[in-house]
Amino acid sequence: xxxxxxxxxxxxxxxxxxxxxxxxxxxxxxxxxxxxxxxxxxxxxxxxxxxxxxxxxxxxxxxxxxxxxxxxxxxxxxxxxxxxxxxxxxxxxxxxxxxxxxxxxxxxxxxxxxxxxxxxxxxxxxxxxxxxxxxxxxxxxxxxxxxxxxxxxxxxxxxxxxxxxxxxxxxxxxxxxxxxxxxxxxxxxxxxxxxxxxxxxxxxxxxxxxx
Amino acid sequence: xxxxxxxxxxxxxxxxxxxxxxxxxxxxxxxxxxxxxxxxxxxxxxxxxxxxxxxxxxxxxxxxxxxxxxxxxxxxxxxxxxxxxxxxxxxxxxxxxxxxxxxxxxxxxxxxxxxxxxxxxxxxxxxxxxxxxxxxxxxxxxxxxxxxxxxxxxxxxxxxxxxxxxxxxxxxxxxxxxxxxxxxxxxxxxxxxxxxxxxxxxxxxxxxxxx
Numbered sequence: 001x002x003x004x005x006x007x008x009x010x011x012x013x014x015x016x017x018x019x020x021x022x023x024x025x026x027x028x029x030x031x032x033x034x035x036x037x038x039x040x041x042x043x044x045x046x047x048x049x050x051x052x053x054x055x056x057x058x059x060x061x062x063x064x065x066x067x068x069x070x071x072x073x074x075x076x077x078x079x080x081x082x083x084x085x086x087x088x089x090x091x092x093x094x095x096x097x098x099x100x101x102x103x104x105x106x107x108x109x110x111x112x113x114x115x116x117x118x119x120x121x122x123x124x125x126x127x128x129x130x131x132x133x134x135x136x137x138x139x140x141x142x143x144x145x146x147x148x149x150x151x152x153x154x155x156x157x158x159x160x161x162x163x164x165x166x167x168x169x170x171x172x173x174x175x176x177x178x179x180x181x182x183x184x185x186x187x188x189x190x191x192x193x194x195x196x197x198x199x200x201x202x203x204x205x206x207x208x209x210x211x
Numbered sequence: 212x213x214x215x216x217x218x219x220x221x222x223x224x225x226x227x228x229x230x231x232x233x234x235x236x237x238x239x240x241x242x243x244x245x246x247x248x249x250x251x252x253x254x255x256x257x258x259x260x261x262x263x264x265x266x267x268x269x270x271x272x273x274x275x276x277x278x279x280x281x282x283x284x285x286x287x288x289x290x291x292x293x294x295x296x297x298x299x300x301x302x303x304x305x306x307x308x309x310x311x312x313x314x315x316x317x318x319x320x321x322x323x324x325x326x327x328x329x330x331x332x333x334x335x336x337x338x339x340x341x342x343x344x345x346x347x348x349x350x351x352x353x354x355x356x357x358x359x360x361x362x363x364x365x366x367x368x369x370x371x372x373x374x375x376x377x378x379x380x381x382x383x384x385x386x387x388x389x390x391x392x393x394x395x396x397x398x399x400x401x402x403x404x405x406x407x408x409x410x411x412x413x414x415x416x417x418x419x420x421x422x
Contacts, residue, residue, distance in 0.1 A: 036334045038249035110329060117392050118326035122319060123247045132392045163401055166389075170402035171378075174385030178377070181328050181343045190374055191381035198409065 021059045021069075024049045029070045033109045037119050042066060067120065068130055074112040075134035082138070085145030087154075088200055095192045098172065103185050110180035113138075114173045139169050146199070159202040164195075171195040232270045232280075235260045240281045244320045248278060248330050278331065279341055285323040286345035293349065296356030298365075299411055306403045309383065314396050321391035324349075325384045350380050357410070370413040375406075382406040 013021060027049040031040045042063055046056040060066040081097065084090030109115060113134050120127040146161035155161070175191035224232060238260040242251045253274055257267040271277040292308065295301030320326060324345050331338040357372035366372070386402030 034333065036330060038330065039334050108333060110332065114388055115329035117388050118321060118328065119247060119249065119330040121321065121391050122245065123250050128392060128394075135389060135392055163405070166398050166401045167382075167405045170382055170385030170389055170398060172385065173388050174381030174383065174402075177325055177328050177384050177388070178346060178381055180332050181339060181346055183339075187377050187381060190377045191385075194374070194378045194409070198405070 020051065020055065024051060024056065024059055024066075025069045025073045028066050029073050032067075032070055033112070037067060037116065064124055064126070067124065067127055071113065071116065071120075071127060071130045071134065074116075075130075075137065078112055078134070079137055079141065082141040085142055086148035087145075088149075088196075088203070090145070091196055091199065095196060098176075098192065099185050099189055102176065102179050102188060107176075107179040107183050107185060107188075111173060111176040114176060115180065135169065139165050142168055153204065155199070155202050156204055159199075164199055164202075167198065168192075168195045231262065231266065235262060235267065235270055235277075236280045236284045239277050240284050243278075243281055244323070248327065253277060275335055275337070278335065278338055282324065282327065282338060282341045282345065285327075286341075286348065289323055289345070290348055290352065293352040296353055297359035298356075299360075299407075299414070301356070302407055302410065306407060309387075309403065310396050310400055313387065313390050313399060318390045318394050318396060318399075322384060322387040325387060326391065346380065350376050353379055364415065366410070366413050367415055370410075375410055375413075378409065379403075379406045 024045060028040065028045040031044055031048060042056060042060065043053075045066065046053060049056075060069065082094070085094060113131055116127070117131055121131065122128075143161050143165035146155065146159075146164050149155050150159055150161050171191040171194065172188075175188035178187035178191075179185050235256060239251065239256040242255055242259060253267060253271065254264075256277065257264060260267075271280065293305070296305060324342055327338070328342055332342065333339075354372050354376035357366065357370075357375050360366050361370055361372050382402040382405065383399075386399035389398035389402075390396050
């Protein structure tokens with residue numbers, strides 16, 4: 001799923017051009033993850049991706065175009081990890097995946113999209129809108145899973161899938177931020193477990209007893 | 212409360228020097244809030260604060276020293292707003308204060324300290340440690356309030372003030388991040404209300420009925 005098209009639209013590229021563009025974006029995404037957006041210049045990306053300056057400029061007219069492509073790249077990668085959110089077991093498995101991912105990298109970098117908000121939201125309004133769109137899709141995926149549980153009678157009538165989705169997304173984001181700053185998954189685990197327990201408590205009484 | 216001392220230690224300054232340093236820090240804090248840390252140069256701060264280059268250098272040898280002073284400034288300001296967190300009414304009043312503060316600025320800038328994490332945690336390890344220290348103090352203030360409620364019997368035995376403090380802090384941070392990116396306080400309100408309802412539900416049954 002592509003949330004926006006920046007720089008040279010990929011639809012006008014040859015397969016080779018598309019591959020080159022993708023290599024540049026993946027390289028930029030990694031450099032920005034490791035060193036931050038501000039500390040990553042188009043020149044750094046160009047050298048690391050092994051392309052020439054004119055090739056670089058052909059795909060991305062300025063740094064903001066490159067940043068927006070990185071945002072799209074990260075959102076697409078993140079949305080690809082959202083599966084099976086329509087059962088309690090699936091939600092717990094996704095929680096484990098999120099925590100394990102952070103643990104493997106010692107919590108460096110934080111959330112691939114949330115960690116960009118503080119740096120980009122004010123100076124780059126288009127980036128803010130792209131990030132908002134990514135969070136909307138993420139929340140929609142969580143909500144769809146909870147709504148499916150609700151529709152199957154696996155959540156009580158008083159449960160509000162929309163509200164629970166927002167609560168879970170805020171817990172993930174706040175938890176990943178605290179994990180990043182503390183270099184420790186503990187706050188992320190606490191925030192996620194609490195949000196999931198809240199959902200588990202909303203199952204019909206017989207199911208809740210099996211938790 | 213001062214969490215760290217960077218640049219020229221304030222204890223060695225005259226009252227006039229201290230006032231000048233404070234003016235530079237407050238100016239830098241505002242510029243960084245409005246435009247982001249990367250887009251704020253020491254030269255920008257110097258001109259906006261109305262001091263000379265040598266004066267600027269006297270107080271802050273490099274940009275990182277200035278950033279660290281801004282972090283301390285923001286943490287001190289934030290900790291100053293944490294009062295009365297030891298009753299349900301006090302917690303709800305603090306929730307309203309946080310939401311109103313974001314609403315007044317149309318959610319621009321996000322959390323004064325959380326919004327710095329994504330940009331600073333990886334390239335500046337000392338800044339990450341400063342921010343972690345700020346969050347520790349914030350969490351400790353919330354925990355102390357909840358512990359006082361617990362000790363007075365206003366939370367049930369199964370309540371865990373430490374865990375609830377982490378959950379509430381993650382809700383504030385995740386909620387403010389989503390509010391910033393969406394320019395809307397709704398996700399912040401949802402996240403905070405859910406965390407506070409969770410605490411309210413842990414009151415002894417008689418008190419909980421009065422919610």
